[in-house]
Amino acid sequence: MKLRVSPPVFPSRLHDPRTATSIGRWLGAAFAVCFVTGLISHYLQHPPDWLADDLPSRPVWGYRFTQGLHVASGIAAIPLLPAKLWTVYPRLFAWPPLRSVTHAMERLSVAVLVAGAVFELATGLLNTAQWYPWPFSFVPVHYAVAWLVVGALVLHLAVKAPQIRAHWTRRSPGTLALPAQEGPDRRSLLASVGAAVGAVTLTTVGQSFTPLKDFLLFAPRDPDRGPQGLPVNRTAAAAGVGRVADEEYRLVVAGPRPFTLTLDELRALPQHEAELPIACVEGWSKSACWSGVRVADLLERAGAPAHARVRVVSLQLKGGYRVSELGHEHARDPLTLLALRLNGEELDPDHGYPVRLIAPDRPGVLQTKWVGRLEVAA
Known part of the structure; x- marks a missing residue:
């Protein structure tokens, strides 16, 4: 008698493409801002010879703005990433696990994307606290992995473009309203995630945007604390x-x-x-x-x-x-x-x-x- 193993059942309707796409938009925007401002920071710190004489000295607050935005967008992505992973993790248990060569490549790109994203957010957060519990140099490795994440993200978006387009234009069955008896609806979930993003941003961004410094709770630096x-x-x-x-x-x-x-x-x-x-x-x-x-x-x-x-x-x-x-x-x-x-x-x-x-x-x-x-x- 052949024993057949049934895949686990995930009853929540919030593990659906529409919810994943909605959170993915926010996460993608945060990663895009973080990547672009990170490039600016890297090339201002380590300009190649051909660029060194063309780096602008104005506006005087330019680096303050871009680097503050870099750290703020990275911190904002921290609650977004687990929320996004929660909406899609049941697909890890889909059967069969590999349906084709294309499907295998898609899964590999997702694995690289997730691992790289977790690495970037974790090491970036520890860098804000100047804690380096690893044997490698932070700057070159963080920079290299950022390009790896962007490459995996571009590949993932290319594979998922038809589905993303469908959900973006609200032509998917995933847009159906969620019955009240099945738990929190999509709006409640998105509101909760948005509140988490707002909370971590508000309680950390004052270290660079000083009008909000009175709300600092979790930022490792108080801009008023130090000699003079x-x-x-x-x-x-x-x-x-x-x-x-x-x-x-x-x-x-x-x-x-x-x-x-x-x-x-x-x-x-x-x-x-x-x-x-x-x-x-x-x-x-x-x-x-x-x-x-x-x-x-x-x-x-x-x-x-x-x-x-x-x-x-x-x-x-x-x-x-x-x-x-x-x-x-x-x-x-x-x-x-x-x-x-x-x-x-x-x-x-x-x-x-x-x-x-x-x-x-x-x-x-x-x-x-x-x-x-x-x-x-x-």
């Missing part, structure tokens, strides 16, 4: 710098006409102010008033060509971002400063005392602290 009311990611002690003695400090400007300045000589130069945000890859940001010497003035004194790039070198001896490069747009922008003061006060050591770089529309990790050298690139 501004957060820091890397302290002077962690960088191995400590407090630099005024009489020992020298700024070396290497160019066609090289020169060296003491701290007193820097302070004696014309000082300029700029209201600019610090915006970090973890999603937090805050504007502050900086004052110091224009980088463009130092480059002119050094005889730098108009389109020259500039390497900014920190006094810290090691670290992935101890050296950053300014393309000519940023180097010649009048708002790009070697800052000596923050909100009218001398810089705290954790904010880069005695001198730090501050430039418009630039990731926080590239706003080099404890600057000791400017090098005009050939």
Whole structure:
């Protein structure tokens, strides 16, 4: 006698294509925004040589907006992804599991898509808290897996295009109303998911959109908490710098006409102010008033060509971002400063005392602290 195994039964009518498509629209939009803003962030942090001189320095809040949107859309996708998976998981038990080569490829693409999406959201969330419990470098792996997810998503959408089109235009039996006795209806489910998205967004987005900072409950950073009311990611002690003695400090400007300045000589130069945000890859940001010497003035004194790039070198001896490069747009922008003061006060050591770089529309990790050298690139 041959024993036949019956597949499990899923009674809820909410495991239907229409519900899956409705949530999928939201999830797709969140992933699209997250991917595009992630690309912007990656290329601002690690510009290829051909792009470095074309990175814009305006608007000054550009990176603050795109990176805040990147983190906010990623966090919004966290409740959307399990909701989407809940609507479709009964299909894992469909029989037979593989009906054709095409069906097998579809299942493989879905497996890659789900695994990659979970990986991206989990590692991205942990990055906002600066917790890295893995042996690999976060930035290149996160970037590579993002492309893998997008490729799998495009393939999945191509396979499912006819069904998506049908449900989008409401020509599917899945649009039938759900009887009350069968549990929550589609609108209740979608309202619950929407409320979850709104809740996680409202309680975290204030770290970059400061008008909502009073609603911060789950964001790892408070934009008002830190030395001089501004957060820091890397302290002077962690960088191995400590407090630099005024009489020992020298700024070396290497160019066609090289020169060296003491701290007193820097302070004696014309000082300029700029209201600019610090915006970090973890999603937090805050504007502050900086004052110091224009980088463009130092480059002119050094005889730098108009389109020259500039390497900014920190006094810290090691670290992935101890050296950053300014393309000519940023180097010649009048708002790009070697800052000596923050909100009218001398810089705290954790904010880069005695001198730090501050430039418009630039990731926080590239706003080099404890600057000791400017090098005009050939």
